[in-house]
Amino acid sequence: MPVLFKKNPIDVTFSIITGLASLSVLVFIIGILYVLFTESSPAIEKFGVLKFLTSTDWDPVRESFGAATSLYGTAIVTAISLIIAIPAAIGIAVFITEIAPDFLKSPIGIAIELLAAIPSIIYGMWGLFILAPIMTDYIEPALQSTLGHIPLIGILFEGTPMGIDLLTAGIILSIMIIPFTASISRDAFNLTPEIVKESAYALGATKWEVVKNVVIPYSKLGVFGGIVLSLGRALGETMAVAFVLGNNHQITTSLLDAAATITVTLANEFTEADSDIYLASLFYLALILFVLSFITLAIAKFFLLRAERRFSR
């Protein structure tokens, strides 16, 4: 770090300008927290914290609001998407790093990354026009006639298949986060030193045993960080789910019912909020979402940094 720039006035100016530019990130974070907090303060005063989080009310007419239905929808959709995405993404990462012949590695890697670049609104529209009818006609009736008859699990598949529901939204979201999770897992797998893998092969391990006992233990911090990062992304995804969730404020046991997430509520109702307390409640939801995803992403970053540090030693 050279100290000489302190003598030069232009250098001092340039360092201050760049410094202010880098502080903008900090300003945004504090600004978002502050603004969302002040805007939602009428709702915080009226409904409190615990009551707002646990109330299932969402009634613009009676001006009584609670976050429970939106939180529930967010949790279920995110859970479905992760249950599908995690095994698929790890499978893809294993395929790219260990199985694929060299000439296939790069094209498949690129294809997965292109999938990650497609904007979420395309996924959402595709879900509405293509996936939702397929779900209504084939997949959901099939699920009802098989899993639907099993006691307890059957509760998940009650109701008329409409295609606009928690399950469809979860599937679309999973397609959207698979490439993301896969490319982080692949990068983590790639950090395993070749020599350790070769040693395991020399002991007679099969390819799967090398993956299971060498590669995955070696890269588990990175993979875990990647999964949490995907969780953070999934929590705040709006457009991919806005088309196929129906924005219905209810807590439902069936995955074939319409529901609402925090993001879908905001997208559908923000411009229509006609009273101050309604708008304040929506800001309150946005604040909850921001805090929730910020903490999740910070945890993910913590694990990814630890994984990085471990390998740079």
Next chain:
Amino acid sequence: MKRERKRKIESFIALSLSTLAALLGLFWLVFILGDVLIKGIEALTPALFLNDPVPPGMAGGGLRNAFVGQLMITFFATLIGVPIGVLGGTFLAEYARGRKVARLISVLSDIMVSVPSIVIGTFIYAILVKPVGHFNGWAGAVALAIIMIPVVLRTTEDMLSLVPWTLREAAFALGAPYYKVIIQVVYRGAAAGILTGILLSIARVAGETAPLLFTSFNNSYFSTNMNEPIASLTVSIFQYAMGPYDSWHAQAWAASLMITVFILMLTILGRVIIRWRYGKR
């Protein structure tokens, strides 16, 4: 012998499942891109680019207003976001290199990259729409710029850090002040990387819908006034796809095609530049 067989079978099953997962990933890509391509090309007409929307039921409507609005919002977002991002990244990689404050801002930027974009929309609504009293194009551009800044900042920081320190020392030895070293030596060495970061950040915001919903909103008429609500492709897609008319759906597919092609081209261009400059990765 039996045990070995079991291990081999187990390995075979696990590897087959992984291959299946990879095929599944490719299947979705082909499925989604194929649909966008087929339905988009079907609906692609000159009128889409040349005409403004007409009331549903009338023929010959287009999305000229949304194309122009999208370009303007993205252009101004880039104009605001890129300088701040590049300068901020410069501070982290140069003046504050190795300091705690640089680590902190770097980590916070990484988090900001993934923060829900709809939250940024609500934030901008509160500071740029509510005080003015109506939706406006500037609010949309600023919302997108806030999404861009952390992306550009982080890539700039990474790319500047790749420039060897000895190169700077050589310039210092010639008596150059630090700002000259940064502008004339370091920026040149990292130009390709920074450009890629900018391209990828444009690709990132070009498909954003959520932050525009309550900032630039939408406008059925042709407008280039950034002080008024302005149409954008993504918000138009949302509105048209959720609407009841077939002609709207067709136009939404065509608009989706254009946006997807634009973003994929930027993404591929970014990769090509990286590969050309930094060799195979």
